[in-house]
Amino acid sequence: MISRAVLLALLPVIAGVSLFQRRRLTAVIGMGLFSLALAATYLLHSAPDVAVTEAAIGAALVTVIYVLAIRRTGRLLVVGDEVPGLLAFEGDKLVGIEVEILEGFARQLGLDLSIQVIPHAEVEATLLRGDADLAAGGLCADCDGRLHRGRTHLPTALVRLSSQKGSPGGSRKEASTKRCDYNGYFSDLVKAIRSNEPVEATLDMARFLAVSRCDLSDWTVDRLSDSRGYAFVAGPGRADIRKQLNSYINTLEDTGALDEMIRRHLP
Amino acid sequence: MKRTIRTILALLVSMLVCCVVLLDLVVPEAPPRPDDTILLAERTGASNLVAAVYLGARLYDTLFEVLVFTVAVIGVRFYLSHRPSTARPVPIPESHVIQASAQILLPLILVLGLYLTFFGHLSPGGGFSGGVVAASGLLLCVMSIGLDTVYKRLSGAGIERLEWGLPMMIVAVCVLPTAFSRPILSNLLPIGEAGQVFGSPSILLLNALVGLKVLIGSWMVLYTFIRHRGEI
Numbered sequence: 496m497i498s499r500a501v502l503l504a505l506l507p508v509i510a511g512v513s514l515f516q517r518r519r520l521t522a523v524i525g526m527g528l529f530s531l532a533l534a535a536t537y538l539l540h541s542a543p544d545v546a547v548t549e550a551a552i553g554a555a556l557v558t559v560i561y562v563l564a565i566r567r568t569g570r571l572l573v574v575g576d577e578v579p580g581l582l583a584f585e586g587d588k589l590v591g592i593e594v595e596i597l598e599g600f601a602r603q604l605g606l607d608l609s610i611q612v613i614p615h616a617e618v619e620a621t622l623l624r625g626d627a628d629l630a631a632g633g634l635c636a637d638c639d640g641r642l643h644r645g646r647t648h649l650p651t652a653l654v655r656l657s658s659q660k661g662s663p664g665g666s667r668k669e670a671s672t673k674r675c676d677y678n679g680y681f682s683d684l685v686k687a688i689r690s691n692e693p694v695e696a697t698l699d700m701a702r703f704l705a706v707s708r709c710d711l712s713d714w715t716v717d718r719l720s721d722s723r724g725y726a727f728v729a730g731p732g733r734a735d736i737r738k739q740l741n742s743y744i745n746t747l748e749d750t751g752a753l754d755e756m757i758r759r760h761l762p
Numbered sequence: 763m764k765r766t767i768r769t770i771l772a773l774l775v776s777m778l779v780c781c782v783v784l785l786d787l788v789v790p791e792a793p794p795r796p797d798d799t800i801l802l803a804e805r806t807g808a809s810n811l812v813a814a815v816y817l818g819a820r821l822y823d824t825l826f827e828v829l830v831f832t833v834a835v836i837g838v839r840f841y842l843s844h845r846p847s848t849a850r851p852v853p854i855p856e857s858h859v860i861q862a863s864a865q866i867l868l869p870l871i872l873v874l875g876l877y878l879t880f881f882g883h884l885s886p887g888g889g890f891s892g893g894v895v896a897a898s899g900l901l902l903c904v905m906s907i908g909l910d911t912v913y914k915r916l917s918g919a920g921i922e923r924l925e926w927g928l929p930m931m932i933v934a935v936c937v938l939p940t941a942f943s944r945p946i947l948s949n950l951l952p953i954g955e956a957g958q959v960f961g962s963p964s965i966l967l968l969n970a971l972v973g974l975k976v977l978i979g980s981w982m983v984l985y986t987f988i989r990h991r992g993e994i
Contacts, residue, residue, distance in 0.1 A: 507776045508773070508776045508777075510776070511772040511773065511775060511776035512769075512772065512773070512776070514772065515768055515769055515772045517765065543886035544810070544812040544813075544886045544887065544888065544891075546886070547878065547886050547887055547888075547891040548888075548890055548891040548894070551891045551894040551895045551898065552891075552894050555894070555895070555898040556894050556897065556898055556980060559898065559901055559984075560983070560984070560987065563984075563987055563988065564987075
């Protein structure tokens with residue numbers, strides 16, 4: 496008798512709690528829990544047939560179908576390479592300004608944030624394939640016309656780094672250095688520079704500052720003249736997400752949270 | 763802040779509802795079994811009265827339930843077939859822990875599904891719930907060995923034809939008694955001893971057909987979902 500009353504009382508509580516969840520996965524799990532409690536209620540009210548069906552369909556199958564349905568839509572998939580201070584591993588956790596912005600943004604949308612670190616050169620292709628929603632990781636150059644570049648959240652500049660001493664950046668090179676370019680992952684590039692392998696790369700300010708901790712006395716460093724800014728890039732047909740992200744960054748800027756983040760991560 | 767207020771509000775509303783429910787709670791005792799139900803159990807040979815009702819006295823209703831389920835499966839396949847399907851094999855996403863535990867759980871789940879289906883006329887269960895339980899077992903199988911392997915093992919397209927055929931077979935079981943000059947929707951097979959597995963063979967047969975139908979239907983829904991979205 497008491498267990499029946501407790502279960503009956505629990506039902507609206509579970510329903511209410513799962514109704515007000517922002518995260519979709521939590522809401523779906525709450526719904527499954529509701530079905531399970533309902534099945535137990537049926538069982539205690541001498542309806543075992545209905546209880547078995549409710550448990551099998553409500554708690555198992557419907558929950559799984561919902562999870563399948565939200566698996567892609569309930570997730571904000573971001574790709575990018577590491578940038579110290581903006582998006583970088585600390586232990587096995589990603590930290591930085593861009594990570595914080597994205598975390599807040601995903602929380603606002605009620606999505607689960609998933610950041611995948613991929614080589615810088617593959618970021619644009621991944622976005623164009625539609626395998627990710629957003630690109631991050633110190634993107635400071637103009638992108639393909641089909642992609643949507645968001646507003647700048649941090650100013651930067653490009654630096655040309657070359658291991659051959661005294662070779663000035665000629666006009667031919669100048670043309671190819673309109674953007675950040677290096678092969679593979681940034682962490683590999685740092686290793687290569689440390690071991691004095693011949694490297695030529697164009698880096699943005701944050702990456703260059705991290706590299707400059709190595710001994711660069713034998714290297715040629717050209718600061719390219721035009722100033723640029725970091726921004727997020729949304730995939731083709733995702734102008735909506737760019738608009739939302741821009742307004743989120745605007746709010747951060749207005750409340751001073753963005754400056755505070757920058758002070759914290761880039762001292 | 764806004765979220766906290768809303769959560770507190772939701773909790774308050776839920777508590778209010780609970781109080782009303784608790785104040786008003788008069789749980790009825792299980793009603794005494796009227797004589798009609800005993801008659802029904804004797805007439806169908808099923809000791810689970812729920813099965814005796816929905817596969818005996820009210821078989822007509824069950825036919826339309828099967829129809830509703832079939833229409834739902836057709837709907838899912840129709841609307842998802844307009845979406846591009848992925849040609850590449852669907853990757854297996856789960857960790858080794860889930861893969862290993864799926865191997866252990868799968869036989870148990872399938873046995874439970876079979877038990878629910880074949881003992882539906884004796885104990886709680888029946889074709890609908892048994893079929894769904896077995897389908898969730900198949901889903902677990904998909905998580906552990908991959909969608910394409912499971913699809914191949916279930917002999918691919920043949921299973922789709924079976925899915926169309928099963929409603930026809932259920933209708934045939936309902937209509938066939940007329941061939942033996944008995945009323946439509948009555949027992950096709952002779953009744954055995956009540957309380958035994960073969961005590962009511964018609965209900966057993968119908969439960970098996972409905973269970974298979976629900977299993978294949980749920981599998982088709984899951985398969986179409988995963989195939990056209992390219993991931994599980």
